[in-house]
Amino acid sequence: MEGVDHLADERNKAEFNVDDMKIIWAGSRHAFDVSNRISRFVATDPVFEKSNRALMTRKELFKNTLKKSVYAWKIIKELRLSDEEGIKLRIFMDQPGFLDLHWGMFVPAIKGQGTEEQQQKWLSLANKMQIIGCYAQTELGHGSNVQGLETTATFDPKTDQFIMHSPTQTSSKWWPGGLGKVSTHAVVYARLITNGKDHGVHGFIVQLRSLDDHSPLPGITIGDIGMKFGNGAYNSMDNGFLMFNQFRIPRDQMLMRLSKVTREGKYIASDVPRQLVYGTMVSVRQTIVSKASDALARAVCIATRYSAVRRQFGSENGGIETQVIDYKTQQNRLFPLLASAYAFRFVGEWLKWLYTDVTQRLEASDFVTLPEAHACTAGLKSMTTSATSDGIEECRKLCGGHGYLWCSGLPELFAVYVPACTYEGDNVVLQLQVARFLMKTVSQLGSGKAPAGTTAYMGRAQHLLQCRSGVQKAEDWLNPSMVLEAFESRALRMAITCAKNLSKFENQEQGFSELLADLVEAAIAHCQLIVVSKFIAKIEGEIEGKGVKKQLKNLCYIYALHLLHKHLGDFLSTNSVTPEQASLASHQLRSLYSQVRPNAVALVDAFDYTDHYLGSVLGRYDGNVYPKLFEEALKDPLNDSVVPDGYHEYIRPLIKQNFPSAKL
Numbered sequence: 001m002e003g004v005d006h007l008a009d010e011r012n013k014a015e016f017n018v019d020d021m022k023i024i025w026a027g028s029r030h031a032f033d034v035s036n037r038i039s040r041f042v043a044t045d046p047v048f049e050k051s052n053r054a055l056m057t058r059k060e061l062f063k064n065t066l067k068k069s070v071y072a073w074k075i076i077k078e079l080r081l082s083d084e085e086g087i088k089l090r091i092f093m094d095q096p097g098f099l100d101l102h103w104g105m106f107v108p109a110i111k112g113q114g115t116e117e118q119q120q121k122w123l124s125l126a127n128k129m130q131i132i133g134c135y136a137q138t139e140l141g142h143g144s145n146v147q148g149l150e151t152t153a154t155f156d157p158k159t160d161q162f163i164m165h166s167p168t169q170t171s172s173k174w175w176p177g178g179l180g181k182v183s184t185h186a187v188v189y190a191r192l193i194t195n196g197k198d199h200g201v202h203g204f205i206v207q208l209r210s211l212d213d214h215s216p217l218p219g220i221t222i223g224d225i226g227m228k229f230g231n232g233a234y235n236s237m238d239n240g241f242l243m244f245n246q247f248r249i250p251r252d253q254m255l256m257r258l259s260k261v262t263r264e265g266k267y268i269a270s271d272v273p274r275q276l277v278y279g280t281m282v283s284v285r286q287t288i289v290s291k292a293s294d295a296l297a298r299a300v301c302i303a304t305r306y307s308a309v310r311r312q313f314g315s316e317n318g319g320i321e322t323q324v325i326d327y328k329t330q331q332n333r334l335f336p337l338l339a340s341a342y343a344f345r346f347v348g349e350w351l352k353w354l355y356t357d358v359t360q361r362l363e364a365s366d367f368v369t370l371p372e373a374h375a376c377t378a379g380l381k382s383m384t385t386s387a388t389s390d391g392i393e394e395c396r397k398l399c400g401g402h403g404y405l406w407c408s409g410l411p412e413l414f415a416v417y418v419p420a421c422t423y424e425g426d427n428v429v430l431q432l433q434v435a436r437f438l439m440k441t442v443s444q445l446g447s448g449k450a451p452a453g454t455t456a457y458m459g460r461a462q463h464l465l466q467c468r469s470g471v472q473k474a475e476d477w478l479n480p481s482m483v484l485e486a487f488e489s490r491a492l493r494m495a496i497t498c499a500k501n502l503s504k505f506e507n508q509e510q511g512f513s514e515l516l517a518d519l520v521e522a523a524i525a526h527c528q529l530i531v532v533s534k535f536i537a538k539i540e541g542e543i544e545g546k547g548v549k550k551q552l553k554n555l556c557y558i559y560a561l562h563l564l565h566k567h568l569g570d571f572l573s574t575n576s577v578t579p580e581q582a583s584l585a586s587h588q589l590r591s592l593y594s595q596v597r598p599n600a601v602a603l604v605d606a607f608d609y610t611d612h613y614l615g616s617v618l619g620r621y622d623g624n625v626y627p628k629l630f631e632e633a634l635k636d637p638l639n640d641s642v643v644p645d646g647y648h649e650y651i652r653p654l655i656k657q658n659f660p661s662a663k664l
């Protein structure tokens, strides 16, 4: 029934103040106000309509994305939206496109790696969108191995120019978003060669297309790489290819904040770590963590509301059927994902702080925390995007058959989200960076250099290697120090075992290659510890609002104990818990599920998502699912006519058996 809240009973059960939780979720009252206002603005503007995009052809979808992106930019300018409001507008527009790469990578790359003069020149154009940029790093032959890139930028002292060249097919740039059809410029990563010497990969600003008629400049071959996974979804983005044929750019278009080439062709490296050339990736990995919580929260919101609406079995005595959310199996699959969405939100907040801190330190030439910032952004990007991709797919299954319908919103969310496991660094490759960092930290234990930050726990190695968990009853698993100790001893013991096994190899690199799988497991254990510890820090801090803290505590322990259950092999094999303690954890989990159950719908309401942003018939705020499923079905082009196109050509001849006989 239209106008009726089918989930009202669920909302009445909530034991906490949802409005207060909305503020916690958003991060502050101000952030909530901005999100709330912008999401409703987008939801009511017909230009941002998106329900029809699955039926669009690639060309229509691309053009629709151009229209929305340019309209969004016009609104940002005309209404003088702040940066924060502009970002929210792009997020709620919910259609990947060139704006993401222009603002998310091109501009930050120039800010991070350009000199003052370069920033002044290029950012004044980019900030007004008089040029449109992308981030062209990956090549057909190399993505993960950035040092293996083949594109060359050879300095020509005669003309004071760099000659950009793609020497092989595999050196073609391949994948950059916005490159295929839109960008006029790119930050291109290429091997810098001066006086015959290769100085490794550096960034260059390169104009690709004419600012008059958009045609590629002579010496540049460029296009779109073709359809990607899923209908609609990420196909709104023009991921592109690019080849250079001896294409010349002025010397001052090399990004020269970190190193320089003089007029004479002399290469001058500054004393900052060369890895700062990877700085844009670190910044984006950090934002991907908060985005993971957002994508997972969308899926969980849909699955939770639908699980409260959907009923199956239990009416044997003539009563009403059971809501599927009341099945413990449903809770055991759904509530850990709900808890993960909150966990990733809080670790994302913390990571933002860490990133801001390292940025300020770098500006003051303090590079001490750079390795940790790299390890945390890489590891948490990897861990949260993998968990979110799996979580979205689990939410689809939690919605049964209807979850497979496009209008559930889940197939598209999955298709758009899943490349996050690959872009900005393949998730396995990134965990191996964490593993290297951990092995280095372990090798320095006992050297007098105390581990700091997220590896500080390793400084208590003597205790953590010997301790036995003190959990004796199920409630002990609600004791933060007992939970933390179990996760710390598991992570440390896994890292130390890897280090011991590594030391058996004469050649460390060969040992590392042999032990890759174990190293990834150790890195994941470390990252899970970070997320658990930041969630615990959150619930131990000041939290306002009736009943809010209690709910967050429940979710925090669900998150931790569910991980313990899922990775029980690690916890048992490292003797971090005993089988009896593990079974107490399962007992405690069931009790926590019962406590979350009456609050589940309110906990997803706290995300404050509009029906437009969710884009899901199953996740509608009012729970009016069935009539809307019918409405959606009737909109399908196949239902335009009662007798389908093709009836006379194929179905009728088949039924009447009067088709011409087949010839071999």
Ligand SMILES: CCCCCCCCCC/C=C\CCCCC/C=C/C(=O)SCCNC(=O)CCNC(=O)[C@H](O)C(C)(C)COP(=O)(O)OP(=O)(O)OC[C@H]1O[C@@H](n2cnc3c(N)ncnc32)[C@H](O)[C@@H]1OP(=O)(O)O
Pocket (backbone or CB within 6 Å): 094, 095, 096, 100, 104, 135, 137, 138, 143, 144, 145, 146, 147, 177, 233, 275, 276, 278, 279, 281, 282, 288, 291, 295, 370, 371, 374, 412, 413, 416, 417, 420, 422, 423, 424, 425, 426, 429, 433, 436, 440
């Ligand atoms: C319709 C529904 C809508 C639904 C919406 C859903 C939400 C969607 C969310 C969207 C969010 C965002 C959109 C993003 C758009 C995507 C755009 C994608 C862009 C890209 O992918 S750009 C290309 C990214 N490429 C990579 O990430 C490459 C990965 N590889 C590397 O980073 C490196 O090569 C490496 C780290 C793997 C290895 O580098 P290398 O130089 O070889 O290093 P090593 O020899 O291993 O190490 C040397 C030392 O350097 C240290 N190091 C390495 N990297 C860094 C760094 N970044 N910072 C600091 N230090 C670093 C390393 O640790 C070593 O240190 P050591 O010597 O051991 O002390």
Ligand SMILES: Cc1cc2nc3c(=O)[nH]c(=O)nc-3n(C[C@H](O)[C@H](O)[C@H](O)COP(=O)(O)OP(=O)(O)OC[C@H]3O[C@@H](n4cnc5c(N)ncnc54)[C@H](O)[C@@H]3O)c2cc1C
Pocket (backbone or CB within 6 Å): 101, 135, 136, 137, 138, 141, 142, 143, 144, 145, 174, 175, 176, 177, 234, 239, 419, 422, 423, 424, 425, 426, 427, 428, 429, 432, 516
């Ligand atoms: C949607 C999307 C958007 C993108 N946007 C951009 C963009 O805007 N700009 C840009 O420059 N790039 C972009 N990329 C490219 C992206 O950054 C790369 O695809 C990514 O870094 C992975 O690199 P790869 O493709 O070379 O994977 P590969 O490295 O070839 O990975 C293949 C397999 O090999 C494994 N593997 C690789 N190396 C190792 C190792 N050392 N140890 C163990 N296993 C290993 C991986 O785990 C994976 O299973 C985008 C990619 C996608 C999918």
